Amino acid sequence: MSDLEAFRKETRAWLEANCPPEMRKPSRGEEDTCWGGRKWKFQSDAQRLWMQRMGERGWTVPEWPREYGGGGLSRDEAKILREEMRKLGCRSPLDSFGIWMLGPALLKYGHEEQKREHLPKIARGEIRWCQGYSEPGSGSDLASLQTRAEDKGDHYIVNGSKIWTSYADKADWIFCLVRTDPKAPKHEGISFVLFDMESPGVSTAPITLISGSSPFCQTFFEDVLVPKSNLVGSLNKGWDVAKFLLTHERDMIGGMGTNSGGESRSLGQIATESVGLDNGVLADTNLRGQIAALEIDAWAFRLTMDRVGDLVKTGKINPAASSLLKYYGTELNKRRMELVMAAGGFDALEWDGEHSHEGRNARAWLRSKANSIEGGTSEVQLNIIAKRLLNLPGV
Amino acid sequence: MALVLTDEQTMLRDTTRSFLGKNAPISHLRQLRDSRDPIGFSQPLWKEFADNGWAGILVPENHGGLGLGYVEAGVVMEELGHTLTPSPFFASAVVAATAISRAGSDAQKSAYLRKIAAGDLIATLAIDESPKHRPANSAMSAKRSAGGFILEGSKSYVVDGHVADLFVVAGRTAGSASDTKGITLFLVDSKAKGVRAERTSTVDSHNAARIAFDKTPVAADHVLGEIDNGWKPLDGTLNAGRAALASEMLGAGDEAFGRTVNYLKERKQFGKLIGEFQALQHRAAALYCELEVTRSAVLKALQTLDESFDGAGPIVAVAKAKAGQSATLAAQEGIQMHGGIGMTDEFDIGFFLKRVRVCQELFGDANFQADRIARLSRY
Ligand SMILES: Cc1cc2nc3c(=O)[nH]c(=O)nc-3n(C[C@H](O)[C@H](O)[C@H](O)COP(=O)(O)OP(=O)(O)OC[C@H]3O[C@@H](n4cnc5c(N)ncnc54)[C@H](O)[C@@H]3O)c2cc1C
Numbered sequence: 001m002s003d004l005e006a007f008r009k010e011t012r013a014w015l016e017a018n019c020p021p022e023m024r025k026p027s028r029g030e031e032d033t034c035w036g037g038r039k040w041k042f043q044s045d046a047q048r049l050w051m052q053r054m055g056e057r058g059w060t061v062p063e064w065p066r067e068y069g070g071g072g073l074s075r076d077e078a079k080i081l082r083e084e085m086r087k088l089g090c091r092s093p094l095d096s097f098g099i100w101m102l103g104p105a106l107l108k109y110g111h112e113e114q115k116r117e118h119l120p121k122i123a124r125g126e127i128r129w130c131q132g133y134s135e136p137g138s139g140s141d142l143a144s145l146q147t148r149a150e151d152k153g154d155h156y157i158v159n160g161s162k163i164w165t166s167y168a169d170k171a172d173w174i175f176c177l178v179r180t181d182p183k184a185p186k187h188e189g190i191s192f193v194l195f196d197m198e199s200p201g202v203s204t205a206p207i208t209l210i211s212g213s214s215p216f217c218q219t220f221f222e223d224v225l226v227p228k229s230n231l232v233g234s235l236n237k238g239w240d241v242a243k244f245l246l247t248h249e250r251d252m253i254g255g256m257g258t259n260s261g262g263e264s265r266s267l268g269q270i271a272t273e274s275v276g277l278d279n280g281v282l283a284d285t286n287l288r289g290q291i292a293a294l295e296i297d298a299w300a301f302r303l304t305m306d307r308v309g310d311l312v313k314t315g316k317i318n319p320a321a322s323s324l325l326k327y328y329g330t331e332l333n334k335r336r337m338e339l340v341m342a343a344g345g346f347d348a349l350e351w352d353g354e355h356s357h358e359g360r361n362a363r364a365w366l367r368s369k370a371n372s373i374e375g376g377t378s379e380v381q382l383n384i385i386a387k388r389l390l391n392l393p394g395v
Numbered sequence: 396m397a398l399v400l401t402d403e404q405t406m407l408r409d410t411t412r413s414f415l416g417k418n419a420p421i422s423h424l425r426q427l428r429d430s431r432d433p434i435g436f437s438q439p440l441w442k443e444f445a446d447n448g449w450a451g452i453l454v455p456e457n458h459g460g461l462g463l464g465y466v467e468a469g470v471v472m473e474e475l476g477h478t479l480t481p482s483p484f485f486a487s488a489v490v491a492a493t494a495i496s497r498a499g500s501d502a503q504k505s506a507y508l509r510k511i512a513a514g515d516l517i518a519t520l521a522i523d524e525s526p527k528h529r530p531a532n533s534a535m536s537a538k539r540s541a542g543g544f545i546l547e548g549s550k551s552y553v554v555d556g557h558v559a560d561l562f563v564v565a566g567r568t569a570g571s572a573s574d575t576k577g578i579t580l581f582l583v584d585s586k587a588k589g590v591r592a593e594r595t596s597t598v599d600s601h602n603a604a605r606i607a608f609d610k611t612p613v614a615a616d617h618v619l620g621e622i623d624n625g626w627k628p629l630d631g632t633l634n635a636g637r638a639a640l641a642s643e644m645l646g647a648g649d650e651a652f653g654r655t656v657n658y659l660k661e662r663k664q665f666g667k668l669i670g671e672f673q674a675l676q677h678r679a680a681a682l683y684c685e686l687e688v689t690r691s692a693v694l695k696a697l698q699t700l701d702e703s704f705d706g707a708g709p710i711v712a713v714a715k716a717k718a719g720q721s722a723t724l725a726a727q728e729g730i731q732m733h734g735g736i737g738m739t740d741e742f743d744i745g746f747f748l749k750r751v752r753v754c755q756e757l758f759g760d761a762n763f764q765a766d767r768i769a770r771l772s773r774y
């Protein structure tokens with residue numbers, strides 16, 4: 001038996017012994033997601049146990065090095081772990097911005113103490129992070145950001161405001177872009193800092209989305225003290241860290257192109273229940289064609305995520321490829337959710353109540369509209385592709 | 396298996412590319428068209444192609460071929476898509492070679508495969524009878540007679556049919572149109588009694604013919620595979636052809652796209668390179684994404700044919716649909732972004748539009764493939 005086969009066997013046995021049965025039921029999306037953190041209220045003992053067991057093994061972040069709380073797995077081993085989890089129907093034990101975004105950035109740019117301090121807490125779900133990038137005046141043109149950090153010897157004093165900060169009211173710490181040199185050209189005066197959301201002077205005001213939920217906030221900073229040891233990377237070189245982190249964010253959001261939003265039925269099944277079959281084919285033939293076209297694109301897109309992964313392995317990949325995944329995956333997801341609504345008909349319009357799982361489809365449909373905005377809009381991704389992959393002039 | 400070409404496959408791509416670039420660029424197609432060449436492809440070029448081994452890519456080594464797989468065949472098809480070179484590669488070396496090597500008896504394999512690999516014999520599939528590809532609708536009659544069968548009927552859009560030496564013909568020995576049961580495949584010599592080929596002049600200046608069979612006798616040992624059970628080898632053969640056409644469209648789409656992006660960097664209007672206009676940048680970028688997504692599906696389809704031939708139907712349908720859709724977009728955007736000059740016959744970009752239209756129709760367009768996907772998922 002090869003090492004990988006042995007690893008597969010051990011992994012399956014461990015998962016079977018350790019993943020509580022409740023954590024093997026299909027996730028209903030957001031409501032079943034475990035985000036962790038100081039303020040986290042576990043939905044059940046099973047959710048807590050599952051996160052802790054996986055966290056202890058480092059399998060919440062399988063590919064991070066062991067010394068920082070990771071699983072130390074190779075890419076192939078991590079793939080096997082994902083496959084075995086899928087086979088058993090295991091839910092993700094922990095999702096967080098720390099895992100998706102900050103972790104990879106700290107691994108690359110953080111100094112040793114920062115890695116030892118923050119990475120294990122992310123891996124074990126002890127600290128939940130939020131992302132302080134966008135500001136009221138700086139969205140797509142992120143580098144125009146105005147939040148100031150003034151040098152006060154051994155610390156900075158931060159003043160300003162961030163907006164659209166997802167889960168700022170639930171997070172423990174923030175990774176934040178601040179201007180440290182207002183006189184330098186806009187990309188060259190930005191730094192990347194970390195601070196506790198309980199620091200004096202930090203406040204948040206929730207904002208409600210069209211989906212009716214309120215996952216994000218405007219975040220205010222008034223004379224917030226940030227120790228200099230919390231600077232990641234070099235002073236005024238925060239833009240490099242910011243961009244690196246964005247490519248990870250984009251891969252993650254793009255990957256949602258294959259996500260069902262908690263709906264377990266396929267589009268074909270939903271439509272079959274709503275409009276019925278006529279001689280074995282959907283009675284609404286236009287809808288049928290649209291669903292098939294989407295499934296074709298979705299299949300080809302999943303393969304593209306695999307192929308990009310394989311290209312990463314060979315080193316033959318331009319980092320701007322993450323813009324391709326972000327653009328295509330999010331536009332695909334919006335198309336899918338439009339079809340969920342069209343296939344579901346009146347049933348999909350319900351907003352509350354058990355019948356519709358509290359309006360799951362309608363809310364997921366509305367939420368999906370943000371996919372092509374958050375993490376850099378579709379238009380911004382197309383700009384990046386035009387410039388970095390096609391080398392078109394201007395921009 | 397990783398979704399990247401191996402080193403050997405990359406080498407094959409590079410050598411085919413330089414061979415075709417040197418010997419058969421688009422001016423080659425133009426010259427064949429303008430001289431109304433009676434054959435429609437260059438025989439010396441085809442011979443050289445075969446001498447390089449490429450006509451035998453899918454032919455097993457014991458029959459004189461290279462014994463390689465569909466990924467390799469797809470690599471060559473993709474390069475043919477870049478240069479739009481007319482050649483019997485698709486009809487003979489991919490489609491007919493697949494049918495014979497998968498369904499043929501030892502005697503049939505020995506009789507034909509070596510010649511196909513050497514480029515000495517051109518074989519092709521005769522399947523469609525109506526203006527749209529509907530293989531199960533084959534109605535051509537194949538009646539039993541003393542010692543074999545009598546074929547009666549005609550086939551349309553038979554690729555390279557006017558120069559083929561051998562036809563793989565789908566005839567009906569039982570059941571009626573739309574039944575998959577009751578189809579039988581026959582190997583019919585083009586010189587057999589009652590066979591008449593009428594060349595079809597086509598929009599893409601490639602080659603096809605209408606083939607009539609007028610009481611053509613076929614000996615019993617010329618049945619390919621089992622009587623009444625031709626659907627399975629036929630479906631497999633069509634899948635191989637579909638993946639090959641998807642590769643060709645990917646190559647054609649990529650080439651049209653590359654030429655267009657270059658033009659955006661050369662042409663000036665309003666005192667600027669037109670590639671500076673965001674309206675064009677975004678369309679080019681979106682098209683790039685479509686082509687990259689297509690490439691993943693095409694490579695996976697080819698790999699699946701190599702790994703589990705009989706299970707490749709769904710992913711092949713995805714690849715053919717996706718390639719048809721994105722290559723069509725690449726050709727259309729190519730013309731549009733070239734402005735007036737894109738509409739001229741003198742300029743090459745229009746050739747891609749024409750060829751892609753033909754590749755879409757062959758063996759089922761994007762709608763046909765989408766219907767297959769929907770049926771497989773029972774909706
Ligand atoms: C659900 C959600 C969660 C979010 N979470 C976070 C978070 O946790 N942390 C965080 O920092 N931010 C977060 N964001 C903010 C997000 O990153 C911004 O909304 C995004 O970058 C766009 O900025 P904007 O909203 O200011 O739009 P604008 O930049 O004002 O854009 C408006 C429109 O103009 C277009 N546009 C802008 N510039 C160009 C250009 N150069 N070329 C062509 N078109 C252009 C845009 O594509 C868009 O269509 C979140 C947003 C959403 C919707």
Ligand SMILES: Cc1cc2nc3c(=O)[nH]c(=O)nc-3n(C[C@H](O)[C@H](O)[C@H](O)COP(=O)(O)OP(=O)(O)OC[C@H]3O[C@@H](n4cnc5c(N)ncnc54)[C@H](O)[C@@H]3O)c2cc1C
Nearest residue numbers: 662663664665669672673674675731732733734735736738
């Ligand atoms: C069949 C035919 C008949 C014609 N008949 C006549 C006639 O009788 N008389 C006559 O005078 N002309 C005629 N024309 C010419 C026609 O008007 C031009 O082809 C047309 O104006 C486009 O100019 P162009 O070909 O130079 O393309 P270009 O201007 O070079 O355009 C190339 C591409 O760039 C795009 N582009 C250019 N500028 C911008 C911009 N600012 N923003 C975004 N995109 C841009 C264009 O939309 C196009 O896609 C004819 C053309 C055709 C095809």
